[in-house]
Amino acid sequence: MPILEVKNVSFSYGQNEKALKGVSFSVEKGEFVAIIGHNGSGKSTLAKLLNGLLKPTGGEVVVDGFSSNDKNAVFEIRKRVGMVFQNPDNQLIASIVEDDIAFGPENLGVPREEIGKRIDFALKAVGMENFRKATPERLSGGQKQRIAIAGVLALKPQILVLDESTAMLDPQGRKEIAAVVENLRKSGVSVIAITHYMDEAVKADKVLVLDRGVVALSGTPKKVFSQKAALDALGLEQPLAGIIADKLRAQGLNIPENIITEEELLGALWTL
Amino acid sequence: MDVVAENLNFTYSPKTKGLSFRALQNVNLTIKSGEIFGIIGKTGSGKSTFVQHINGLIKVQKGGGALKVGDYDLTDKKCDYKSLRAKVGMMFQYPEHQLFAETVAEDVAFALKNFAKDISAEEISVRVKEALSTVGLDYNEVKDKSPFDLSGGQKRRVAIAGVIVAKPEILVLDEPAAGLDPKGKREFLELLLKLHKDFVKTIIIVSHDMNLVAEYCTRAAVFSGGKIIATGTPKEIFSDRNIIEKSGLDLPLTAALTEKLKSKGIITDSDFTVEDFTEKLVVALKNGGKIR
Amino acid sequence: MRDVSFGSYFPANSFVHKMDARVKILIAIAYMVAVFLVSAFHFLGFAACLLFVMLVAVVSKVPFLRVLKSVRTIIFFVVFSAILQLFFNKKGTVVFWVITDVGLLNAAFIIARIMLIVLGASLLTLTTSPVELADGIEGLLYPLKWIKFPVHEFALIMSIALRFIPTLIDETDRIIKAQKARGADFESGNIFKRAKALIPVLIPLLISSFRRADELADAMDSRCYAGSKNRTKYKKMRLSFRDLTGVLVVAGLIVGIVYLNGFYALNSLAEIAGAL
Numbered sequence: 001m002p003i004l005e006v007k008n009v010s011f012s013y014g015q016n017e018k019a020l021k022g023v024s025f026s027v028e029k030g031e032f033v034a035i036i037g038h039n040g041s042g043k044s045t046l047a048k049l050l051n052g053l054l055k056p057t058g059g060e061v062v063v064d065g066f067s068s069n070d071k072n073a074v075f076e077i078r079k080r081v082g083m084v085f086q087n088p089d090n091q092l093i094a095s096i097v098e099d100d101i102a103f104g105p106e107n108l109g110v111p112r113e114e115i116g117k118r119i120d121f122a123l124k125a126v127g128m129e130n131f132r133k134a135t136p137e138r139l140s141g142g143q144k145q146r147i148a149i150a151g152v153l154a155l156k157p158q159i160l161v162l163d164e165s166t167a168m169l170d171p172q173g174r175k176e177i178a179a180v181v182e183n184l185r186k187s188g189v190s191v192i193a194i195t196h197y198m199d200e201a202v203k204a205d206k207v208l209v210l211d212r213g214v215v216a217l218s219g220t221p222k223k224v225f226s227q228k229a230a231l232d233a234l235g236l237e238q239p240l241a242g243i244i245a246d247k248l249r250a251q252g253l254n255i256p257e258n259i260i261t262e263e264e265l266l267g268a269l270w271t272l
Numbered sequence: 273m274d275v276v277a278e279n280l281n282f283t284y285s286p287k288t289k290g291l292s293f294r295a296l297q298n299v300n301l302t303i304k305s306g307e308i309f310g311i312i313g314k315t316g317s318g319k320s321t322f323v324q325h326i327n328g329l330i331k332v333q334k335g336g337g338a339l340k341v342g343d344y345d346l347t348d349k350k351c352d353y354k355s356l357r358a359k360v361g362m363m364f365q366y367p368e369h370q371l372f373a374e375t376v377a378e379d380v381a382f383a384l385k386n387f388a389k390d391i392s393a394e395e396i397s398v399r400v401k402e403a404l405s406t407v408g409l410d411y412n413e414v415k416d417k418s419p420f421d422l423s424g425g426q427k428r429r430v431a432i433a434g435v436i437v438a439k440p441e442i443l444v445l446d447e448p449a450a451g452l453d454p455k456g457k458r459e460f461l462e463l464l465l466k467l468h469k470d471f472v473k474t475i476i477i478v479s480h481d482m483n484l485v486a487e488y489c490t491r492a493a494v495f496s497g498g499k500i501i502a503t504g505t506p507k508e509i510f511s512d513r514n515i516i517e518k519s520g521l522d523l524p525l526t527a528a529l530t531e532k533l534k535s536k537g538i539i540t541d542s543d544f545t546v547e548d549f550t551e552k553l554v555v556a557l558k559n560g561g562k563i564r
Numbered sequence: 565m566r567d568v569s570f571g572s573y574f575p576a577n578s579f580v581h582k583m584d585a586r587v588k589i590l591i592a593i594a595y596m597v598a599v600f601l602v603s604a605f606h607f608l609g610f611a612a613c614l615l616f617v618m619l620v621a622v623v624s625k626v627p628f629l630r631v632l633k634s635v636r637t638i639i640f641f642v643v644f645s646a647i648l649q650l651f652f653n654k655k656g657t658v659v660f661w662v663i664t665d666v667g668l669l670n671a672a673f674i675i676a677r678i679m680l681i682v683l684g685a686s687l688l689t690l691t692t693s694p695v696e697l698a699d700g701i702e703g704l705l706y707p708l709k710w711i712k713f714p715v716h717e718f719a720l721i722m723s724i725a726l727r728f729i730p731t732l733i734d735e736t737d738r739i740i741k742a743q744k745a746r747g748a749d750f751e752s753g754n755i756f757k758r759a760k761a762l763i764p765v766l767i768p769l770l771i772s773s774f775r776r777a778d779e780l781a782d783a784m785d786s787r788c789y790a791g792s793k794n795r796t797k798y799k800k801m802r803l804s805f806r807d808l809t810g811v812l813v814v815a816g817l818i819v820g821i822v823y824l825n826g827f828y829a830l831n832s833l834a835e836i837a838g839a840l
Contacts, residue, residue, distance in 0.1 A: 037453075039424050040425070168450065236453070237455075243546065253554060
């Protein structure tokens with residue numbers, strides 16, 4: 001049974017045109033789902049619907065049996081769906097790392113000793129054990145964002161939503177976050193990553209492409225990223241390895257159609 | 273206008289023990305007019321400190337070396353920074369965060385009014401119209417709108433128009449593509465090339481995106497720990513293992529592929545742009561792995 | 565702009581630094597009361613206060629020069645008050661021009677009082693980080709919960725404000741640079757012109773603050789924030805022997821000053837009696 005189900009969800013801000021129109025998908029335990037789409041496609045609206053920051057105007061989001069239409073379930077949903085946003089500066093509330101991570105468990109009324117343990121656990125999960133007493137201002141972007149993730153993990157969520165969480169990071173920071181995501185998947189946490197970086201989406205189990213509030217494409221990265229014409233029409237592009245593969249094919253080399261990573265491209269070149 | 277830095281040094285909080293930090297150490301660099309120049313290196317390597325010297329946002333410290341931009345001597349106390357800044361445009365990350373005026377037209381005109389006090393209202397509206405159309409916005413449609421009512425993409429365009437309206441000879445961009453989706457990024461880079469053909473003689477790009485640098489830059493300088501550890505064409509920089517390891521940078525995909533192909537005996541000699549790389553690779557494969 | 569040290573905190577690992585912030589705030593208040601207790605012209609009481617300040621400074625390992633620097637910021641205020649006393653106090657006998665002996669004594673008394681209070685307050689902020697101060701204030705306000713004072717919300721606001729000050733300083737720096745690059749001039753012209761020049765900085769700063777507040781609210785909601793109800797608190801403050809020592813020393817100071825006041829009072833009583 002999926003841990004999260006989005007069932008025919010629609011949403012509109014006030015009287016405006018609908019930001020989402022009948023979006024449906026599901027996420028299994030430990031699955032990594034990437035959501036891509038151009039600016040204004042409805043990605044961030046969708047993210048906010050996943051943990052009850054926004055309520056669907058039609059359809060429902062079901063998390064581990066709790067429905068977004070049930071008024072009393074919102075905290076149960078938020079406990080299970082952790083959210084990390086784009087700007088790390090705007091999600092840290094305390095000037096000392098451990099105080100910040102304690103914020104979530106404190107809100108849930110977790111006993112003091114248990115909060116200490118959760119801080120240990122969360123810092124370890126993001127590889128920041130040595131920064132317990134540090135001040136966030138002095139950390140790099142990637143480190144700040146890892147603290148933000150730790151602050152969410154301290155709630156022991158089953159699903160982690162990353163809403164363009166790597167957009168403001170340098171390549172080093174992006175690598176750090178990718179490593180954290182990989183670890184979380186191994187430990188059974190599902191990850192939903194909203195991103196502009198195609199090379200991040202390539203690593204997902206499933207990719208959803210949003211366009212003007214509807215799911216325009218979905219499937220494995222291979223399936224989605226091999227549809228060059230469709231991606232172009234949606235204002236997106238293939239990962240660079242795919243673009244290079246296409247160019248080589250156009251110049252007469254016998255390269256298969258659905259190449260999306262560097263490794264696959266090299267593999268195809270060796271077998272020529 | 274060439275940018276010539278000689279032995280440039282800069283230290284943050286030089287007087288406070290413990291907090292002082294040497295951000296630039298003996299930087300020597302010449303950026304010639306006409307280049308699309310990349311400034312690359314890890315976060316904190318001194319890139320931003322260096323480029324902010326170019327238009328005097330950070331002043332050359334006493335005894336901090338020499339810096340000339342065209343005829344402007346930035347070590348001279350009497351240096352006219354205002355007229356320098358009219359010729360050296362600078363755009364930071366997320367430029368749309370600096371919008372402030374009541375209308376789009378006013379915001380775009382801000383730089384013009386600052387740089388040329390006696391400019392006529394007609395001249396302003398002509399220039400604003402021109403700048404907005406360069407970035408792909410319709411003057412009549414947006415001029416009276418509040419910049420804050422626009423979409424994210426439109427805000428970014430207005431902000432760009434607000435910089436290029438002064439027709440700078442040199443344009444410095446700090447992480448220009450941050451936060452743009454693939455299509456937005458492509459359009460922005462096309463705009464840069466168009467500006468470069470038009471009136472912007474030199475473009476200086478600070479970026480973490482090595483694919484972008486390989487594709488667009490004529491030359492680049494690699495910063496590491498406040499020093500320049502290499503200067504050259506993308507081809508020279510990305511084929512030197514030493515530089516890459518010392519600076520901790522990633523390789524552009526084309527260079528990474530070139531390296532791996534080489535280890536299997538397929539030698540290509542491209543400039544690491546996608547176009548050239550694929551062409552050379554096809555030729556190399558047809559010739560049994562060797563370039564001819 | 566990266567390393568803006570906020571306030572005047574002087575990081576060190578000393579007896580005073582390790583004291584409980586709540587106790588330090590209370591001691592600072594008690595010390596100020598002591599300074600005010602010193603009755604007119606009994607400068608020996610001030611000497612006792614100065615001794616206390618010097619003792620704290622030595623124990624806290626804060627360089628004395630650093631402590632004195634804190635007085636610099638209010639020097640204008642001190643001089644102004646002293647001048648008022650010197651020229652407008654008509655009591656006593658004239659010693660020079662319009663200056664009377666009482667005026668002189670009053671001026672000296674006021675200078676000493678203000679300086680001693682500032683020295684004490686700055687020792688508190690030098691040895692207590694803003695975060696600890698906020699926690700201390702929260703701890704002291706805690707009993708007010710019983711009269712429905714929103715202690716938790718108040719503490720959260722303080723904590724968030726402290727957290728965002730460096731971020732907003734960075735942001736201001738960035739916006740100023742971006743507008744300067746567009747030819748903005750913040751350095752020339754009269755005061756009105758300069759104030760007007762700040763608009764292109766203040767508006768983006770305001771808008772970005774709203775944006776940050778919005779995102780922060782979402783982040784807090786996402787971490788199950790629901791006000792102070794059923795909330796636990798991770799950080800616990802514990803009292804130690806250091807705090808007791810501090811309390812005893814300041815109590816000694818107050819007793820001493822009261823005693824000195826009394827001593828002088830007794831003395832003058834005896835003088836009056838003798839004259840009769």
